[in-house]
Amino acid sequence: MPKLKSHLFISYIASYLLVLFLPLVVINGLFSQRFILAYRNEINSKVQADLAQLAAAIDRELETMSQTASEIRLTMDLPAFSFLGDPLASRDAISRLSAYRTTNPLIEEVVLYPAQDDFAVASSSSCRKDLLVNQLLRSPRLSADQLRKLLETVEVPTALSHVEWKGTPGYLCMVYPIRTDYQTLAGSCLFLLPEASLSRLLEEKMGNYSASTYVLDRDGRPLFSSFALDSLSPDALAQGEALPEGRVVVDGEPYFAGSVQSGLLEWQYISLVPENQQLFQQLHTVSRELVLTTLLVVLAAGALIFVLMRVNYTPIRRLKEKALRIAHEEPAPHRSELDLISVALDTLSSRNLEMAERLESNAATIQNIYLQRLLAGRYATHLDFNRAAAECGLALKSEWYFAASVRVTPPETNLEVFAEQLQKALAPQMECCYIFTLEPGRILTVNGIRQDQQSEIGELYEQARARLSRRMELSVTVGLGSVGRETAGLPRSMMEAGQALDYRFVCGNDRTISIGELSLPGTPARYPHRQFEKLRNALQAGNEPETTAAVEQIMQYLESSNLPLFTAKNVCFELLNTFSRQLRPDDGLRCEAENSLLSLSSLDTAQDVLALVRELRKNLNKTSAPPSDRRGTETLISEMVEYVDQNCLRCDFSLQEMSERFNMLLPNLSQFFKDKTGQNLLDYSTSLRMNRACKLLVETQLPLKELGYQVGYYNVSSFIRRFKQTQGVTPGDYRRMYSTQQDPVGF
Template sequence: MQTITYRIFLKYLISHLVLLLVPITITTFVVFGFFVDRLQEELIAGNLNTLDKVRYSMDEQLKQVQQMTNQLVVEDNSLYPYRISDNWGYKSFGIVRELKRFRMHTPFVREIWLSYRGEEVVYTSSSVYSRSMLADRIYRFEDWPKEKLLQDLNAETRTTILPPATDLNSGERYMRMIVPLFPYQNYTDATMVFLINEASLHSLMETYTPSSGAVWILDQNGRPLTGIGAELGPAGASVAEHAALQGDDPNQEWTIDGKSYYFFLVQSELTGWKYVTVLPVNEAMQKVEQARQFYLYGVVCILAFGGAIIFFSLRWNYWPIHRLRLASDRVLPARTKGLNELETVQYALDTLSSQNRLLGERVKSQSQAVKRQLLLALLKGEFDTEDELRVYGEENGFPISGSPLATAIVEFPAGASPGAYPSAEEMEKLAAAPFRAYGMEHFEMNRYVLVFMTDKRDLSPEQFRSSLNQFRDALCASAGGVVTVGAGSISDITGAPRSYLEAKTAIGYRFIQGVNRTIFYEDIPVRSEVAEEYPHKNLKVLKLAIKSGNTGKINGSISGIIGFIRERQPPLAVVRGLCFDMIRIVDGGWREMGLNEQSPSEYPDIFDLERLETIDEFERLMLSVSADLSRAFDCGPAAEEPSGARSAEDMLQYIQRNYRNSGFSLQDMSDHYGMALPNLSSYFKENNGLTPLEYTTSLRMADAKELLVSTPHTLKAIAEDVGYNNVCSFIRRFKQLTGMTPGEYRAGSKEGGLPGRQ
């Protein structure tokens, strides 16, 4: 056994060493065969690219200067009101301010001068000076004496650039760009001078250029403007002379005074300037030689360390298998004795695979329950935004995207057995593009509810009809029998309950239109007649009354809607729609008042509205809504300012004791202190700076952030821990306050991307 182990070890050791040597040997031949030429090519390309970056950056800065000049004088013409003013103080202040504003937009420019023909002053971005003072005291350049300066300000007719020179007053070196202004064709009435600090030019050039060479900028006439690293190469005059001889060739080898240089040249199409890099050849090739030596050292190290690693890893090549067997025995002891390591692991894998299949079946069953719960919440109107729907679905392992949607009810013949027709999952696969379908069984026998969603925002009704008819045809072919589909209208996430009611109405209309067809709610004739008489005014009054807390108008608008129903006798579908609209208005009113999380939870959902059969039931429901609202806005003696045990401090402690309780509500708090809810909110905010809801939410959000970071709990569990019995409300509120969903906050905290928890 030992001999066999030793032979296997040698075999694997030799084979691994060969595998290590083969690529290293091939790579060595390739590197030494092509390394120098390729590196020289990369050196040339890299330096030309770097030089072009300098050219591009300089062009961009000069473009900004040109654009600034054009905007200041022609496009914006913001100087004109000050130019024509007779008020000297207003004129000088305005022009200096505009020049200063434009200079701040271009940090590349140190100072801007503006000289108008016929005026004895020069406006600058810092002040106003007479021409003589500017030339004598403010700026003095050796190559730009006073006479020449004044002449350039008065008679310059084309853009001129003077190379950097030292200002004798400040000691700074400036390049001067003299730009005549032509507000009218062939007529110049002013001259602008831009002072560009040579240090700014050098700073821009040093950002890109190598430290071992010299970089020069030559103007359009081939004269040196400025350069860096001049001590590392020939003088500027020699560089300019060679640049004139080089022509359009971007790179050459240049020998001067017995020393060889790489000479790179790029010319700007914008300014005609030439950008030159002079790099000593020996220094460049020295890096090549160093790279070659480093490569050889690297090969030796790889062979040494690689061989050692291979040796020791193969020396203990059976140790991981032994440990794996021990782990397999601990997790799942083998029932059969005498199994070796591989057989033991194989037994564990087979057993775990079988268990995994059983677990998968359970997860699939649970997934269907999660999907049903999600669709029920969607049809009940518990989602306000697509983000809430998406986050809730992902949190529960059923990703679903919010988008334009429509609800449909599929009905099979009453006498058919449940197994004779496709399941909800099979129906989902039959949805025609561009829709995706999500389905579940209806409460009634032989019926299914399907929600059709699409990413196409501009979907037309005709496209929806065509897609739904294709779906019904495919379903008929799959089922081999009669299929009737009732379809509601296309809506957004918040309109899902109404679309369901419309689908329920449409499927009920099969009594008139017949079965084995698609019935669209829009095709029901009564819909257009009722729309003309729909009590929109009463609904609008109800919304305003809730917002203002006027219980009289609330009761009046509800009475008006009930009167409309009794007088007009609209279809049951309209009555259900009215009830749905009113519930949404009430919930929206609470939301606008900042009390949406405290709105009554006993209001019916869309499936309760579906079961309304009489106007009396509707009236009782509306009276219940009115009673809830009147209770919330009741302003009796309790509206007086609390004292003693009802102090603001006591209210703070009350909230701190109860905010984690999901049954806690501000209405209960107002009852506890004998105050109307609006008065309680106003008093609390006056004394504490926040409304009771804002304070409660701040406590809950602080706890939620801590739990998201420190625990692996699900969003549902965290929502319940901090006092929310509805995870959708928790997600919505969290995103409103933090700008991100709880899941995004948790992910950001793990990546270290959050500034800190509050």
């Protein structure tokens, strides 16, 4: 290979290197991961074991304190103890407490708090109880009264952390109840343990890990800790982000977490070992070195693969030259060998497919042509058709035939699949051949059937239609033509099928309509003039019951009279038009009704028209109610007169605006105003304008254009024409005639 410009050559080398590289990387990664994971598990195991030993050691100390409290109960008669009454007994108690403190290095002070005496006894002295709880012993989370109540009513061993003893903070106070033989509370025994000593005990066990160790009571409150960091408190630990393998992240730093709960007082011991120890860093360094070694091995193997590929590439280059000759293409630097070979194979495959499509297309086209000729009446019998269509494999066997017209919604449905399914559904009962039409969503079928099955045609087609509608989730409507002997009657049957399908406007979609359901040709159908006249009168009068009755009569006539399609659409057209004329021009339902009038064919059924009419009627009931239903007549007419007086001089004033203001149809508004005032609404507003114009003509010297604008006319010509109609003279003549008069002569 003289030049290494082949994309295939480079891709092969890259794939071989990838096959070599991936296993090595996966193996190294798994090895490093398993090794580090094993070490982490070992650390976790040791941390857990040491925490368990630590918990056991502290439990032993606590158990010793509990036994000490029991010995005090056995050796001292606390119910009868009185410091003032028997000083010698008190001195003996101090000696005993001092001995207990001396034998346990963790305990710095032991205090006996009798329930029946006013004095408390310590290992070094005695004092009054009030002095003890108010000054000597203080707890950051308990007041003096709360502390006294705890010492006098303690039921179970209780730990108080961070207490202050004789002014020195940093003590853990353990309070144990002392009971009599009858289990009544005789007092309590307090053991004061320096938190520094307890922290040293934690450090002895967990210091090798540089761990931060915390001891929490049963309620989750911290008691004491070791190596506690400012940013790593028990509260921060509780809010830390948990990770797998016993790890937590606190303040962005990863730690190994160990936790043990003691069985004595249910204390929880938590230890956090930082991951950034030196040994972990060494492990990561070894992992990086292993990855680098892997890369070097891959590079060396890649060089060897490169040499071997140059030797093995020769047969592929020769195959490329043959592919170029087949595809009749010039070599291109951006085309790989496999691309050229694929092009050559595609060329051969496309030639084969083209030939197969030509054969199939010719066969389908020829079949469609023969079926169209059949529907056109070219073949008198099915035998004539079979002889003519033998070359394309079409053959009919029945003696009775009919046509069907099928409409499928939505129109973008794959009609070929639907037609095949329809053919299969009808195959057991009848012959069926389908023809696609130019109308979207519509096909024609030629059907052959036995004579004894003629009465079952509608039922068979309805079953197939319903089954396909459910299975394919489509809306399917079928029109059936009449059945005739042999194929000579198919043209007439096809026309009848189209008429039956169009009759869905009256009968509705999603059904099978036979030509027999339609009214016979020439049958006269009376138009419902009387019902429409009744409807118009009811709408004008605003009579809702009569309106409803008239609409129902028209719809009942439409559904029961088997009208021809043209007549049925005319009835629906007039029904929509009658209602739309009663709505205001800006009403949304009127726009909808007008759109339906312009494209009535978009409403598939008369039921759709009825639904729209009912919506129109609801809106009409809201807008055409008589004024007396809404407010008092006198109040309303007064408001109307006042509205005209205040607004008629505006140029943009209109009666339509006023009808919208009072929520009335314009004809109803005009009739109401005339009935109540005896004057036409337009004449009244014009008289107000002319009176104002007469006054301005006499009292001012305004130009006619400005004067007309002030009395509500944009166009001066319109003003002059209206003024002359009402006053008999032009505005200029009027000004000259009455310029000396004080009061204008009005209309």
